[in-house]
Amino acid sequence: MKDKRWFLPGILGLAFIVVLVWGFVQYDTKNDYKKMLNNEYQRLFYDMKDNVENVQVNLSKVLLAESKDLNILLLSQIWQHALTAQEKLSQMPVSHKDLSKTEKFLNQAADYCYSLIQAYLDGKPITSKQRHALFALQDNASYLSKELSDLHNKIMKGNLNFNLVRRREDRELDRANENIMNARLTKFEEKITNNYPELIYDGPFSDQVLNVKPRGLGGNIVDVNEAKEIAKKFVGIKKVRKITKFEEGKKSNAANIEAYTFSISPENMSKERAIYISVSKKGGKIIWMMNPRPVDRKKLSINDALEYAKRFLEKKGYKGMEPNYLLKFDGVVLFNFAYKDDNVTIYADNIKVKVALDNGEIVGFDAAAYLKSHYDRDLPKPKLTEEEARDRVKLDFDIENVRLALIPKNGIKEILCYEFKGKYKGSNFIVYINAETGKEEKILKVIKDENGILMI
Template sequence: MENNRWILPIVLAVALVFAGVWGYNEYQQKNDYKVMLNNEYQRLFYDMKDNIENVQVSLSKALLSKSREQNVVLLSQIWQQSMEAQEKLSQLPIRHKDLSKTQKFLNQVGDYAFALLQEHLDGKSLSSKQRQSLFQLQDYTAYLSKELTNIHNKLMTGKLNFNAVRRREDKELDKTNEKMLDADLTKFEEKISNNYPELIYDGPFADQVLKVKPRGLGKGKVNANQAKEIASNFIGSKKTRKITSFEEGQNMKAADIQSYTFSIAPENEEKERAIYISVSKTGGKVVWMVNPRPVNNPKISVKEAEKNAKKFLDEKGYKNMEPNYSLKYDGIALFNFAYKEDDVTVYADNIKVKVALDNGEIVGFDAAAYLKSHYDRDIPEPKITEEEAREKVRDGFNIENIRLAMIPLEGIKEVLCYEFKGKYKGADFIIYINALNGEEEKILKVIRNENGTLMI
């Protein structure tokens, strides 16, 4: 009996030791996760900084170059680097409304370069007005690079930790966001607020397009509680642990869609992880969704990811969407889907979907362009036959596929075309012949590599 009195204290002591070891391990794992996540955000930031610095350099070269061939290369680089910078920025733990102008700036730099690239391919040179716009863009890009360097210095000296910025508890939100942005990126937002040039060009983010009233939202208003329910259902109500409203999107001028925006804490995840989602005030449509989690060890193919993206759109009610191009980076596959009405592809009605290649999860969704432009079109019948359109295509172009497509021209204008995909001297091209008058409207070069397919 004497010995039995010591058994319980010994068992409790052993249990306490095990509990302490377990708790310490959990603490260490959580710290390791925070370090890993912060390192991932730092890598995204450095990549974005490099992209923007490369844009600035290429803009400077384009202003100095007199060679049309050289400018084609430089403008292509500006377009691609701007797009990659915008993608990196969208994954950083920063509120969208604070950087709406920066995101619009990066989109417009890329699209303006793309439009000038098309003109160069048509044999045109830079006009004095276009050169002036490039000077302004180069100036703003240099300023943005300077502010990013200030943030870089804070990261190097340990004055800034992305995990602190990422926390979205109500009390900490304004404080941590201010710490990140007040001295640096918000300066850029203020600088371009009043002086940023209005760029007129043929691109999806052209100002004349952004000023158009959205056509695809439907009617009726939703309140904040209804929008919160829509956001939760979009992610999956069973996957939602906590949903917090933190902005209403009044400054989301890039999409020009008034919306409620929410931060969602997923179930069975670290407390610091959050998904961000925007719901339109009119119609209650999900405008965009971002899940900026790191992706490690890709396991699924881009083809499998495309199937996941298509299934996701079908489940969300976006029928008749077809993939047109893709881009792979950082363990993520980005797909651009266009709406198809009967046998006609409508390029203006496009949706972007991002899929994580580790488990096939949807980590990004952007329907802003679709919601801006989608409506019941009265698509005209072709006035020339397919054979007549073929005659407008250059001899030696090996045609592989033909279809009808509505393509955007001059901002909001659309035109019905025959789309000819094929090869010329070993390179892939797409030629658009107007189905109403037989004019050659556009020529796109298709670039395929291990990271996806792009058209310039």
């Protein structure tokens, strides 16, 4: 009996020790995960900072350089660094709505430089007005670079933890903006609002395109409660634990569309993670959605991810979309889809879909361009036959594929072209011949590597 009296307390004591050890292991594992996630965000931040610094430095070099060849090289580097910085910024745990102008600045800096490259290739040097725009871009890039450098110093001193920044999602927006990250980048937003000239150029992010009245929204106006339900349904109602409105009626960063912007805390997920989503006030359309979760184990192939993206678009009601290029980075694949009307590819009506390579989840969606541009067009008929258009292409260009495409020009106008894909001296190119006049409108170089397909 004496042994039995000691048996139960002994078992309970052993169980307590086991639970204590298990709890410590779980606590330690959680801390390791937080450290790993914080390190990942720091890496993204450093990459973004380096790219912004390169944009700023190369802009200053362009303003000094006189050589056409050197200017083309520098403008190409600015274009690449600005796009990379924007992509890194979109993955940072910072309030999306607070950074709309910063994202637009990086996108426009990239596209403006790309348009100047095209002008140079057409024999048109930089004008005084364009140089003034470059000065303004360089000034803003310099200011942004300084703000990021100050943030970098705080990170090095241990005064900024990105996990703490992420936890702002369950707080009020005013309190969220008090954190160091948002405060500094919001400061840049305020400056750029008052010191940013309109950029006139031929590019998908030009102000001329952004200011076009959207055509693909429909007519009904939705209130905030209806918009919440639309957002929850898009993500999956069962996945939503909490939905919080950021703002109402503000124009989305990627399109001239008034929208409601929400933060969604997913069910059965850490409170530190949030999904961002924007719903148009007119028509109740999803403009964009971003789920910046980390992707650890990459199990899927690009073809698997493409099937997930196709099924997603079909399910959401986007018919007739075909993939055109892709980019693989940080455990995800970003696909660009263009709308196809009968046998004509319409590049202005494009949608971007980002797929996680661990489980095929859609972690990014951007239909801004589609909602701006999509409508039932009365497509023109080609005046030239395919054979006549072929005669306008360089003789030793090895053509592999031909199709009709409607491409944007000068921001607003669209022109029907024959699109010739093929090889020239070992490299892949796309040549666009105007289907009405026979003019050689555009040439794109296709870059293929292990990370995807890009056209420049």
